[in-house]
Amino acid sequence: MRWSSTNLRPAIASICLILPGALQAQAxxxxxxxxxxxxxxxxxxxxxRKVAITGYTLALSWSPEHCRFAKTGADGFQCSxxxxxFGLVLHGLWPEGKGxxxxxxxxxxxxxxxxxxxxxxxxxxxxxxIAHEWAKHGACMAKTPASYFKAARILYESLTLPxxxxxxRRTPLTAGMIRESFAAAFPAFxxxxxxxxxxxxxxxxxxxxxxGTDFRPTRCSRGQFGAKDSFSARxxxxx
Numbered sequence: 001m002r003w004s005s006t007n008l009r010p011a012i013a014s015i016c017l018i019l020p021g022a023l024q025a026q027a028x029x030x031x032x033x034x035x036x037x038x039x040x041x042x043x044x045x046x047x048x049r050k051v052a053i054t055g056y057t058l059a060l061s062w063s064p065e066h067c068r069f070a071k072t073g074a075d076g077f078q079c080s081x082x083x084x085x086f087g088l089v090l091h092g093l094w095p096e097g098k099g100x101x102x103x104x105x106x107x108x109x110x111x112x113x114x115x116x117x118x119x120x121x122x123x124x125x126x127x128x129x130i131a132h133e134w135a136k137h138g139a140c141m142a143k144t145p146a147s148y149f150k151a152a153r154i155l156y157e158s159l160t161l162p163x164x165x166x167x168x169r170r171t172p173l174t175a176g177m178i179r180e181s182f183a184a185a186f187p188a189f190x191x192x193x194x195x196x197x198x199x200x201x202x203x204x205x206x207x208x209x210x211x212g213t214d215f216r217p218t219r220c221s222r223g224q225f226g227a228k229d230s231f232s233a234r235x236x237x238x239x
Contacts, residue, residue: 030084030122036114037121042132048105051097053141056211057195057224058155059091062164062204063125064238078125085238088161090124091206092133093152095141100223103140111135112145120149123156155215160186164204168235176229178204193217195224196233204235 063086067079077083095103112120117130124130130149138148162181170177175198179191195208210220227233 030086030125032083032118032121037117037127039112039114039117039127039131041111042128042135044105044136046104048107049097049101049103050106050140051101051103053095053103053213054098055096055213055218055221056215057094057096058152058209058211059094060088060156060207060209061091062206062235063087063089065199065203065205065236067238068236077121077127083125084122086125087164088207090152090156091129092124092137093141093148093155094137096221096224104136106140108135108139110139110144112149116145116149120153123149123153155209155211159209164235165237168237173233173235174229175227175231175233178207178233178235179229182207182209189217190219191229192219192225195220195226196231198227198231198233202232202234204233 063078067086070079078086078089097103112130112134117127120130121127124133134145134148138145142148142151162185164178164181167173167178167181175196176191178196179194182194183189183191189209193210195210196204197206197208199205208220208224208226210218210224212218
């Protein structure tokens with residue numbers, strides 16, 4: 001199953017009806033560059049897979065953790081501090097398949113324009129990641145980069161996010177408590193619909209929100225769910 005720009009439109013409309021617009025708890029100030037943004041095209045890290053879509057993951061990256069050891073190069077826009085201070089940012093919108101057989105690297109001659117990349121930088125603050133997400137994931141579910149990033153933006157901007165800075169001060173803290181904080185902030189999601197990715201020593205890296213093919217929140221698969229509720233967790237505040 002592959003979404004075209006035509007049949008993405010009713011899906012986008014349904015998202016707007018299902019999920020109320022909201023201000024974001026991890027509000028940040030972002031200054032996109034004024035001129036065009038150069039993009040390095042990614043090299044595939046796996047085989048082409050054109051398989052049926054069974055659902056979606058909206059992957060959110062916790063920027064303070066990502067930027068702990070990355071300040072320059074490809075991470076300069078996100079991590080240098082010159083363009084704003086980021087909280088939960090959009091890693092990507094991923095089509096899912098059965099088990100580990102998800103769609104990826106579907107061939108497409110289309111690429112995000114420099115202007116589209118610039119407009120997306122305050123959502124996904126890395127030009128190289130924007131290009132990667134379209135090439136690996138977006139081309140398997142939309143005809144155009146504009147349609148793909150529009151759907152991702154609507155989902156992201158519909159969320160009400162918990163205050164992870166405040167949550168980081170709770171001890172002890174578990175993956176289950178992080179899930180519960182998302183469900184409390186945005187009741188459309190139950191804890192079993194929130195995946196948690198922890199890195200070394202339990203530091204929060206990403207939150208994976210699980211959707212069905214109708215873009216309604218749904219229970220995560222085992223692979224999407226990540227860390228068990230009982231796992232000890234920590235959240236880096238960027239200090």
